[in-house]
Amino acid sequence: MKASVFGTLLLVSQLSIAQDWAFIPNMGQWDLPVLAETAGSGAKLYLEANALTWQFEDRSDIHRVKEGEIALKDAVYRSHVYRMHFQGADPSAQITPVDHSMQKTYYNFFHGNDHSRWKGGVHGYGEMKYTGLYPGIDLRVYSSGGNFKYDLEISAGADPGIIRLEYDGADSLYLFQDELHISTTLAHIVEHKPVAWQIIKEKKVSVSCNYILDDNILSFHFPEGYDPLYPIIIDPSTLIFGSYSGSTSDNWGYSATYDSEGNLYGAGIVFGTGYPTVTGSFQTTYAGGEGGSFACDVSISKFTADGTDLVYSTYLGGSKNELPHSLAVDSSGQLIVYGTTGSDDFPMGEDAYDNSFGGGDNATVTYVVQFSEGTDIYLTKFTADGTDIIGSTYLGGNENDGMNLGDIAFNYGDHARGEVVTNTAGDVYVASCTYSSNFPVSPGAAIPALQGGQDGIVAHFNADLSSLVWSTYLGGSIDDGAYSIRLAPDGTFIVGGSTNSNDFPVTAGGLNNSFQGGSMDGFLVRLNATGTSILEGTYIGTDSYDQTFIVEVDEENNVYCTGQTSGSYPVTAGVYSNPGSSQYISKLEPDLSALVFSTVFGSGSATVNISPTAMLVDQCESVYVAGWGGTVNSGWNPATGSVSGMPVTADAFSTTTTGSDFYFIVFKKDLTDLLYATFYGSPVANDHVDGGTSRFDKKGVIYEAVCAGCGGLDDFPTTPDAWSTTNNSTNCNLGVIKYEFIYLGPSSGFSVSPDEGCAPLNASFTNSSLAATSYFWDFGDGTTSEESDPDHVYTEPGTYTIMLIALDPESCIPEDTVYQTVEVYGYPEALFDMTVDPFSPIAYNFTDQSVDAATWFWTFGDGSSSTTQNTFHIYEEPGVYTVCLFIENANGCPDTICQELTIDAVSQLVVPNAFSPNGDGYNDIFLPFNFSLIGFELKIWNRWGELVFESNDPNIGWDGTYKGIDQEMDTYVYTVGGLGEDGQDYFFKGNITLVR
Known part of the structure; x- marks a missing residue:
């Protein structure tokens, strides 16, 4: 049984693009004159004080190199830049994001080691506005339908004739059928006939408008005039990019991991040439990379557990190139990144263990990514929200560190082997390699000195990377690389990797205490908790080619490993196997002295099918392996093959393959049978990964990074609600896969609707559990149910914790429990x-x-x-x-x-308590009012009891005079009497104040 949780593409161009463009304001992370930046539809756009600068790039030749279509020396990189300059505009015009257009996704920038340039939590916006670009004229830039747009907003009385757009860097510029055509070497851009309108008396009135092009200067003309008393909007409509070849969103996939909430983290490299300083076209060969054609930073993105949203995207890097090798998340949700850098200004923590770049020899990997001054290992830990760095450090000596450059690099992407893991305290452990004889090792290290050309290394850091707890070399006299590391339950460390050294430090009691022959062997060692001693060690392999890529440890300290072989690898009795195949799985005793079981799987050929990326031994001791193979690998090394012919099960996600796909396989406990196997990939594109680790979580969910859609293809399988389901790039993009295999036993899950409300609350529960045969619900109010999808009424206010237990007594883990809360609110009392x-x-x-x-x-x-x-x-x-x-x-x-x-009609007398007879027309007359008195009589006395006014007309009141003389400001007594409609006599008495 399996469940595809999600697959998505991370469409990265300066980190990310989905459908509409994200305008990212410059909060100090970039140099001026860039004030904001965006990308999409194959182009980058830089917003400046008085210009918009466009950059188009063509990296398609690197795809052709990776596919083996052309040689590296024949590959060419092209770029073209043009600028739309606002001639005569105010250079101090305010450029601000429009608040209501703020997008949920935020971006974090960690460029270089200048902390003032580190900016976290920078939200993208759907719209930016230039206020006061010209006198009385604003500019609004935004996107619609995935295309860039801009509007000119002209205030009443402002002169649109001062708007002059000067184009610089285009190959040709012309008007055709009232549209502006901009031709470059890589793109042809069309600005449609402008649309203009005014809002006059709350109605939208169209205004005839067209372009005037004078050489390279564009302006606007209104042949039928306009009303200058009202504002004008000029909308040049949509810019359409067509007939160009190239991408500004080339983003290669490397590594993936997960956190305790099931969120997925993907890392890759994103190519960016930086802000263009010249306009027009230029090209370079692929021989370089730093600061030019293939300058790259690490890009990291965090997706929600269901893949429907991107939580954040983050740059990480210095002024030269970086790669990510491995990711891990600690118990506090803090992401740890291990990789290699060629930058002497890589972002460092304030208390970094080592803040100086050691460097080494020039190296180029994956054809084009260059490290002219060598490499160091970097380790970086982010805050849980990705907006800041908790710790970051270099690790290395004065030769290349971290990059697997020796003869043991067999597969495409093997340069980025190695792994980072963490413990419950958040400490950081890394397995890698080095050429440095002065690599930092701790006193009493198991191997204190470099033994040969390239050695493996293992290092332990504290949680904030400020202190190296211990470190040791691990190798022999030729080339060695430590690829994988696990913390065993007994406190020791299992390290796996590859070696072609015949004096690798194995132990006498190991399974194989001598080099087995061929080009290389795998190895396994168990280190003590302080890195001062190799407790056990063994070679893994045959008399031919063998490598160990990933290790696992079960709860009893047994050791598992997987890798590649082209020899007669041992297959033990009673296991599932595909004889003659080139991928192996082995389980060894805790002391590495003997095989418990071992098998090979694949197409039955001695040519390797997959390069492994992840492995798991779950709580039921089922064994999972993930990897990829195909054209990209065989183009790099013809001794590798494709995934064609590998076993698949009837319930596979995909039973067919192009030969260049990912491959997932699950075995029963002790490898006695095949539980599940599937291909996963595009029907056309050659899916692969450019290096690095991916991971299974302990529930059997794979979190896999992919370099997807290369060549601008859009066929990577994604789920309908994934954050991005399309490839807007014209080359590669980081794809990520989250794929669940349900073999541990039941997986409990449910939703409740509504999950809050007023009592009585009628809650409906929808059970989403998998692989269960029965259920037990506890609603938190003393009632239970064994139904699959029950309803329940909460009659009293309170917070209720609902427990669902999904059960299958026949599974190795017979039950799984999940909790959610429902909030039931009480009522107010109206009085x-x-x-x-x-x-x-x-x-x-x-x-x-x-x-x-x-x-x-x-x-x-x-x-x-x-x-x-x-x-x-x-x-x-x-x-x-x-x-x-x-x-x-x-x-x-x-x-x-x-x-x-x-x-009551007669009992209510309406009477003011004061009046002011000053002739202003307000409150000049004192006249009590009753709904229905008959025989109305009004009398008023002054304080001496003198009658000063009397009226029997209900429409005539006192004007404040007596015998034609204004009376003094004082309090007077009034009486009102009369006969009511009910035949009763009514009498009212009170005081009235005369105010002057």
């Missing part, structure tokens, strides 16, 4: 009080007295409403009204309360 306004009997105050309310909505029964917590309302006529308060708490749980309010 309010209402009181009549003492001075306005038809006006009421409504006071909220609710418990746990966060929002309020009042309805007053007359069609009116309010959303304030406490409110006030005036009714226009008497009647019976239902007043309701609707509330929700912060979790969205509602409650409602309603009360009836009766406003």
Whole structure:
């Protein structure tokens, strides 16, 4: 049984491109004049203060070299740059990202050893804006449908005639059918006929607009004019790139790993020539690389566990070239990278064990990646979010370190062998190689001195890479390389690799204590916990070619290894095998004295099929191996072959192959049978990896890095919701695979909907467990279920932890458990009080007295409403009204309360408490009001009891005079009397203040 979790492409051009372009602002990580940078559709774009600079590149010949189509000496690299200069523009115009266009993915830049240039958490944006490019004119740059676009925004009254776009570096520039054509050696660009419009009285009005080209200067003309009182937008529409060959997104895959949450990390190298200083076309041969044709940095990307999103992408490197060899993640989620560098300014930690570059001899790997001053090992540990470096250090002497350059490099990518691992404390262990006689070793090292040409090395660092705990050489008199390392349960270290030394330090009791012959052998050694002693050691191999690439250790300290052979490798009784094949698996006793079992697998040919990238022995002692083979490997070394003819099972992901694919295989415990085998790859492209380790996690999930889609092909198998399902590059891209093999036993998993809400919450559980025969649910509230997909009602508020156990009693691990939480919220209590306004009997105050309310909505029964917590309302006529308060708490749980309010027609007198008869037309007359008094009588007395006003007309009030004389500012007594509609006499009395 198996499950394809995801496959995706990392489309890297200055780190990443998916569909729309990411404009990455320069926060100090790049030199000026670059203010922002983006890439896509086969081009790079640099945003400058008064220009847009385009760069196109053609690296297709390197693909042809890797495929064996042309010789390296015949390969050519081409590039073409042109610039659109804003002639006469304000060089101080502000260029800022548009906030609402910020993308989720962020980028981390670790260039060189100047910490001020390290920038983490730099988000890409979908849109940038030049404000004040010309007086009253802004420029907006963005992408749409994967294509670059720009708009010129002209304010009312501004002059579009001052816009002049000067093109520099194009081979030809011409107008045809109202479109601008820009020809270069690598691309033909078309800017469509410009579209212009104005918004006039809230309507979009089209404005006729066309280009004027005077030599190499472009401007805009409005043949039918425009309204200068309104702004204008000029949109030259989409730039289409076509008929070019080349890529700015060449990104080769090397290494992959995982963390405890199932996130996938992929690493490769990304080629970038840096900011172009000249325009026009140029070319160089592939003989170089640093600072030119194939200058590269390490690119690292973290994907979510389901592959649907890219968490971050990170550059890592100095001014020269770097490679990643191996990745590991510690228990705190911190990524560790091991690789090689040719830079003397590689990013170093503040307390680095060694911050000086040792260098060595000139070396070139994978045809084109050059290290003119040699290589050192680097080790770097990132923070969990990738935005900063916890520690980083060089490791090496004054000759080449870390790069497997000896005669034991057999496969394409073997130059980047070696491995990094970590323990629960976060300490870092690395297995690698060196040519340096002054490589740093610790006192009492198992082998304190260089023994020959290239030796293996093993080193132990503390968690922040500030201290070398111990280090030792590991080799004989010729060439040796330590490729793989594991921490054994007993505290020792198992190291595997390859050697052609007949004096490699094996021990007398080992399985093979002498060199077995042929061009090289594999080896296994067990080091003590301090690196001071080789406890056991043995050669692995035959009298022909043999290598050991990956080692594993089980819980009983037994040692497993896999590698290649072209000899008669021993096959023990009772195991599955493909006789005559060239890949082997062996299990040895903990003391390396004897084989427990051994087999060969493959196509039955002595020509190797795959170069191994990962191995696992799971808790059930099933054995997993991953690798790749095909044209890229055989083009490098004709002694290698393809994956054709290797065994596959009926339930394989793919039972057919082009011969150049990845290959995954799983064996039962003790290798007694084949559980699963499949090809994985593109139907056309020659999938491979350019070096480095990938990994299985302990659950049997492979996290594999791929150099995919080379030659600009778009056929790497991806899942529908993967972060990127298309290859927007015209050459290679880092592809990553997460593929699950369910052979440990049940794999428990579920989703719940909804996972939060108000009580009572009706939760539906969807079981996604694999390989289970029964289930047990605990809902966290004292109830359980054995259904596959139950529903459950939570009646009380609280946080509930749901446990699902998936069971299969027949499996070696009979159960798997997973937990999730559901949050059930309580309800608020709606309460309010209402009181009549003492001075306005038809006006009421409504006071909220609710418990746990966060929002309020009042309805007053007359069609009116309010959303304030406490409110006030005036009714226009008497009647019976239902007043309701609707509330929700912060979790969205509602409650409602309603009360009836009766406003009596005659009992309510509307009267102000003051008036100001100053002739301004406001509040000049004192006139109480009642809905329905009959026989209205109003009287007003001053403080001496003198009647100063009297009226029997309900429409005539007091103007503040008596006998034509303005009365003093004072308080007066009023009475209102009359007969109500109910036949009763009503009388009202009160005070009124006259204000002057």
